[in-house]
Amino acid sequence: MPTLRLRGVGRRFGGLLAVSDVDLDVAQGERRAVLGPNGAGKTTLFNVICGDMPASSGTIEFYGEDVTVRPARARVKLGLARTYQQSRLFLGLTVEESIYLSIVGVEGGRLRPWPRPRHDRELRERARIAAGRVAIDDKLRARVSDLSHGEHRQVAIAMALAAEPRVLMLDEPASGLSRGERTLLTELLLGLDPSITLILIEHDMDIALSVADNVTMMHEGRVIVEGTPDEIRANQMVHDLYLGRGFRNE
Template sequence: MSDAAPSVDHAEPTLRLRGVGRRFGGLLAVRDVDLDVAQGERRAVLGPNGAGKTTLFNLICGDIPPSGGTIELYGEDVTGRPARARVKLGLARTYQQSRHLLGLSVEDSIYLSIVGFEGGRLRPVVLPRRDREMRERAREAAGRVAIDHKLGERVGDLSHGEHRQVAIAMALAAQPRVLMLDEPASGLSRGERVLLTELLLELDPSITLVLIEHDMDIALRVASNVTMMHDGRVIVEGTPDEIRANETVHDLYLGRGHRDE
């Protein structure tokens, strides 16, 4: 397993934002954000609580509309298009709070996510061949995040860290081209964080990864590029080494433990 994030050829961006903002009444939660993310890139979006990171994610994914600016995905302007249209272009995401039906098994949870991503409907009669294909995809996605040994267990009986694994498996089951993870390490134990880091480092290099993460050790190890936000704005962009060496980032966010000696 490689410890380095994959290198990226920065051609036409997979994801492009220009002047994107979002106002909630008198509050500017996101202000005039420009962002380019290339195919296969690992991009971390960092900053303190209230920096606008999750609001930016929600704008990119179509959960809320922007107050201004444009959002392009694979060269298509999706600014006014709903979340389901972005899913069809290959975007999948997780949320800060896991959204599971706790009475379902791990396999059934991932299986139903595939049905949802593909715009299918639950019917009394399911074609056996199609059902087998989706079940196999569910089991494969579980294996990619090392939760396949618990396929038959109820999600409600799993640990918090295992909930995170199931959420990532559900997103991967959509076979995304862009995977967006909102604080995937939140609430994880030390051992679970190590496992998460390994999973992210082993992610298919063709998948573009964008993540919000407060654990700087994970973020700076996994990311090839970092966008730092403060007060709704992008204040710094650079490689993990550049972020570690940046005085503004050091003073505002990282602390002495992350600074190069």
């Protein structure tokens, strides 16, 4: 059974068909890159999968359960976590507080009483562990507003990982990062728990193709080709559309 299965998924905005008839199967523990030029429909597809916007057509299954009409919070409860192109963080809080609140939100829901002292300590320890997994544990007491852009990305991924997801979806995590930060991000992604399924949108091809097991290429809202990183590098249509000469196998 695939971790994630899409059949005929589409998303329409009035007369604009942003995503059209997408079929997708992602296996447990797989690293899947979703690539394509700007406007290909990648982020819209992410939003539909996560429940941030409803599908206009098709079905979405998560571990065999139909979640097509279920809200985003229900999908989070099933083990789906994501980041966004623009980091959505609590700028007035510390790194530890931000990660801690992301755990409380997933575990308790908004009507749940504040955790008991012992449980609170356990959650804070989980927050510190999550920070260590993305190498931001040296900034636990720092206010998020005082961090660099790259550190914001680290905090966002730590918040997603702290929820202990089964599926982690990252939307352009390398956007705006320096060369050194991109190297750190690549190492982080390669070092993820192999039981976590990773689905990644990324314009940095070096990162995407070094991390992914399989690649789904989109153009104008449709899937146009799927394959391994080597197959994608060698594909003439992909080369002409997106990659450029440096990524062809000569």
